[in-house]
Amino acid sequence: MNELLKLLENDARLSPETLALMLDKETGDIKKMIEEYEREGVIVGYHTMIDWDKTDREYVTAMIEIKITPQRDRGYDYIAQKIYNYPEVETLYLMSGGFDLAVFIKGRTMREVAFFVAQKLATLEDVVSTATHFVLRKYKDNNVVYGAVPVDERGNEF
Amino acid sequence: MDYERILSRTAQEIKPSGIRKFFDLLGDMKDVIALTVGQPDFVTPWHIRVSAIESLEKGKTYYTSNSGTLELRTEIAAYTARRFGLTYDPKDEIIVTVGGSEAIDIAMRSIVNPSDEVIVPQPSFVCYGPIASLAGGTPVFLETREKDCFKLTPEALRAAITPKTKLLVLPFPNNPTGAIMTAEDLEGIAEILRGTDIMVLSDEIYCELTYGREHVSIASLDGMRERTVIVNGFSKTYAMTGWRMGYTLAPREISKQMLKIHQYAIMCAPTASQFAALEALRNGDEDVAMMRAEYNRRRRYLVGGLRGMGIDCFQPEGAFYVYPNISRFGLSSEEFCQKLLYEGGVAIVPGTAFGDCGEGFARISYAYSVEHIAKALDRIEKFIGTL
Numbered sequence: 001m002n003e004l005l006k007l008l009e010n011d012a013r014l015s016p017e018t019l020a021l022m023l024d025k026e027t028g029d030i031k032k033m034i035e036e037y038e039r040e041g042v043i044v045g046y047h048t049m050i051d052w053d054k055t056d057r058e059y060v061t062a063m064i065e066i067k068i069t070p071q072r073d074r075g076y077d078y079i080a081q082k083i084y085n086y087p088e089v090e091t092l093y094l095m096s097g098g099f100d101l102a103v104f105i106k107g108r109t110m111r112e113v114a115f116f117v118a119q120k121l122a123t124l125e126d127v128v129s130t131a132t133h134f135v136l137r138k139y140k141d142n143n144v145v146y147g148a149v150p151v152d153e154r155g156n157e158f
Numbered sequence: 159m160d161y162e163r164i165l166s167r168t169a170q171e172i173k174p175s176g177i178r179k180f181f182d183l184l185g186d187m188k189d190v191i192a193l194t195v196g197q198p199d200f201v202t203p204w205h206i207r208v209s210a211i212e213s214l215e216k217g218k219t220y221y222t223s224n225s226g227t228l229e230l231r232t233e234i235a236a237y238t239a240r241r242f243g244l245t246y247d248p249k250d251e252i253i254v255t256v257g258g259s260e261a262i263d264i265a266m267r268s269i270v271n272p273s274d275e276v277i278v279p280q281p282s283f284v285c286y287g288p289i290a291s292l293a294g295g296t297p298v299f300l301e302t303r304e305k306d307c308f309k310l311t312p313e314a315l316r317a318a319i320t321p322k323t324k325l326l327v328l329p330f331p332n333n334p335t336g337a338i339m340t341a342e343d344l345e346g347i348a349e350i351l352r353g354t355d356i357m358v359l360s361d362e363i364y365c366e367l368t369y370g371r372e373h374v375s376i377a378s379l380d381g382m383r384e385r386t387v388i389v390n391g392f393s394k395t396y397a398m399t400g401w402r403m404g405y406t407l408a409p410r411e412i413s414k415q416m417l418k419i420h421q422y423a424i425m426c427a428p429t430a431s432q433f434a435a436l437e438a439l440r441n442g443d444e445d446v447a448m449m450r451a452e453y454n455r456r457r458r459y460l461v462g463g464l465r466g467m468g469i470d471c472f473q474p475e476g477a478f479y480v481y482p483n484i485s486r487f488g489l490s491s492e493e494f495c496q497k498l499l500y501e502g503g504v505a506i507v508p509g510t511a512f513g514d515c516g517e518g519f520a521r522i523s524y525a526y527s528v529e530h531i532a533k534a535l536d537r538i539e540k541f542i543g544t545l
Contacts, residue, residue, distance in 0.1 A: 007455075011529070018532065021462035022455035154195045156181050 004033060005042070010143065012046040051146050053138075061106050061135040062113045065099040066121065067128040076100070079126045088116055099131070110134060172288045175511075183496065184505055191534040192505040193522045196333060198397035198478075202434070203445040206396060209437035210430040222429050224421045225413075226254025226405070230432050233439040234405055241365075242375045244383070250410045253417055254427045254435075258363045258391040258404040260420070263289050265359050265387040265406060266325070268415035270295035274324035279310045280513030281481070282329040283361070295324065301515040304472055304483060308337035312346040319350070325357045328376060331364035334512045334521035335481040336457075336474020341374045348379045357412075358386040363404070366395040366446050368476040369454045377407070384409055387416075394477075395446055396438040401431040453478050456524040456531060463535040464522075467542065478525045481509065485518035487545050495520055502541030504534050 003023060007014055016034065020027040037043040052059060066083075070076050076094055083103060084092045091104035103121070107113035114132065122130050138146050162170065184190065201207075225231065231248035238244050246252050255261040266289050270276060275298045276290035287297040300318045302308045310328070328347070330339040339347075351358065358376055365373040377386040391404030406416055438445075460480055464471045470483040484494050491508035499505050507523075509516025524531060 003451075014528070018459065018528065021459040022528065024458050152192075152199070154197055154199070156184075156192075156194050156196075 001033065004030070005037070008034070008043065049142060049144055051138075053146070058108055059106050060108075060110050060113060061104065061138070062110075062117075063133045063135065064103040064105065064117055064121065065131040065133070066101040066103060067130075068100045068124075068126045069128055071126060079124065082124060083121065086116075086120060088120075168292060172291060175284050180492070180495065180508060180511065183499060187499070190499065190503050190505050191530065191537060193524070193526060193531070193534050194505050194507050195523055195525055196479075197399040197525060198394065198449065199525045199527065200397040200449055202396060202398050202401070203438075203442065205441060206398070206434050206437045206445075210401075210434040213430050213433035218429055218433065220429060222254075222426045222432060224426050225250075225252065225417055226427055227429075227432050227436070230254060230436045230439075231405075233436055234407075237439050238388075238407060242373070242378055244375060244378050244388075244407070246407045247410065251408060251413050253406045253413060253420055254432060255391075255404040255406060255420065256424055256427050257393065257402040258361065258389050259285060260424060261389040261391065261404045261406045262286065262359065262361065263292075264416040264419045264423075265389065265408070265412075266290055266293040266295070267419050268412060269293075269325050269357050269359070269387070271324065273322060275320060275322040276325045276327065277315070277318050277323060278327045279329060281308075281332075281334055281509060281516045281519070282327070282512060283333050284512065286327045286329070290325075296322075298323075299513060299515075301513070302332075302335070302337065304519075308332060308335035308472065308481070309339055309343050310347060312350055315347060316350055319354075319356070323356055325359055326351065328358055328360040330360075330362075331368055331373065331476025333364065333477050334479045334507070334509070334516070334519075335472065336477050336479050337472075338368055338371065338373070338476040339376075340371065341379070344374060344376045344379055348376060348382050351385065352381045356385070358382065359389065360386055361389045363389065363391050364394050364477040365390065367450060367453060367478060369450070369457060371475060373476070387412055392435050392438055396435075396442050397445075397449065398431075398434065398438065401428070401434055403427060403431050403435045453524065456526070456528055459528055460522065460524045460531055460535070463531070464538075467535075467539045469538075469542070478523060480522050480524065481519050482522065483518060484520050487542065489545075491517055491520055498538065498541055501544065502537050504537045504541070 004019065007019060016027050016030040019030045068079055080092060083089055088105050089103055090106055093102045095102050105113055105116065107116065117130055117132050121127060228248060231252040234252050235246050235248045238246055262285060270290060270293040272294040274295045276295045277298050277300055278286040279302050280299045290297040298318055300314055302310055330337060360376050362375060375388060377383045377388055388407040392398040392401065457474060461471050461473060464482050472481055474480050487494055491510045495506055495508040507521040509519030509521060
């Protein structure tokens with residue numbers, strides 16, 4: 001039932017009671033469905049979206065393009081695993097196009113990120129080259145526009 | 159100056175919209191959760207906004223033809239045929255208006271003669287009575303009842319018809335009750351009107367917001383097209399209230415009269431808005447489906463929540479309002495809503511804003527996020543616990 005998943009993707013805090021009313025189902029059924037999704041790995045986790053720019057946390061986000069030569073027999077999965085096992089790596093995609101892997105990393109400073117790339121990523125044996133791009137500003141993430149506080153400006157007409 | 163003596167008596171006799179009084183109370187009150195508005199909380203889909211912006215960039219800032227661009231009228235005709243199986247000639251049977259309100263105005267002024275009676279089912283949108291009066295007619299209010307699911311019944315209509323009856327307003331899907339009229343319901347009405355000189359103004363502005371059952375237009379019933387003016391528009395369907403885009407669909411003889419009034423009073427609907435409307439009709443089906451699904455979830459949530467706390471609530475099948483029966487709390491609608499506002503911190507609209515027969519009811523809008531509705535429901539539950 002994709003409708004349930006879409007609702008949860010948008011707001012993980014919707015309670016089973018609320019979801020049941022919205023979807024015209026029994027609360028117990030909703031709970032069962034969610035548990036099943038979790039067990040099957042359809043729902044893989046729940047996160048809170050935080051605009052860190054509004055806190056005093058010092059951080060930078062970088063996207064690193066990596067070109068690799070996959071080794072015979074082990075393909076992309078092997079090198080991907082070696083990369084995503086670093087806790088610094090938040091997100092990792094296998095890409096089509098001009099490079100192979102897109103890595104998203106958060107660090108305290110640019111220097112910290114640059115060292116991580118130079119020491120941990122560039123030295124991996126399958127890696128041919130890396131290019132590091134720093135994020136200057138996050139406008140929108142997971143359907144949420146950052147920075148704007150919504151105000152209801154609607155007039156009270158019928 | 160003695161304005162009262164000088165100014166138009168007709169204008170002076172018209173009462174200001176009943177809702178204003180209530181909102182004056184709201185004033186600058188802080189920490190109030192409002193469930194009052196009659197317009198979508200969605201922003202007009204971006205591709206629709208872009209098409210208006212592009213029209214401005216290209217310098218399309220001229221008047222269009224009085225009845226709107228032929229391109230838009232053609233698209234409206236195609237949509238109406240596709241959705242409701244009705245054929246209207248874009249050349250002279252469709253007029254693009256400044257919102258549904260203007261459409262109602264030109265329709266009434268084209269049909270009503272002095273002392274003609276205009277039957278207005280209530281509870282309903284506030285403008286029909288005053289516009290009928292401005293057109294020189296006499297509004298005759300006809301109550302729809304909760305026990306009839308707020309539908310207009312043939313019996314009630316038959317009893318209201320007099321030799322002076324000229325026009326029947328048919329406001330379904332209904333604001334504020336959320337009631338709809340099925341094909342069968344409409345047939346009962348049509349049967350009475352066929353063979354008479356009574357015309358129909360069918361306000362179908364909420365036609366895309368029905369949940370479970372597709373909207374049927376009375377004009378699609380045998381012998382009804384010739385006596386019906388359909389009013390429709392983009393405000394509710396595409397979340398385009400501020401663009402002021404509506405239209406009329408009517409036989410050419412009626413359209414000819416309406417166009418003259420539109421011509422002199424309005425000239426033409428705003429050009430940029432017409433380009434936006436064109437894009438909405440061409441590529442907006444998915445947006446409508448998305449918004450409808452979201453309203454439907456909120457509807458179920460709100461109705462379920464109200465019933466869960468013991469408030470009787472008619473099951474709405476259209477628009478984006480619920481219309482609970484609050485009579486068991488022993489307060490008038492206005493008292494209930496005022497108390498709820500002052501003591502409970504939630505604003506809803508007393509049913510009496512939509513006609514005297516709204517006594518005992520209130521309108522709650524679900525053009526708000528579920529989160530917002532949830533907060534309001536919590537407060538309402540606490541509030542009714544104190545009554």
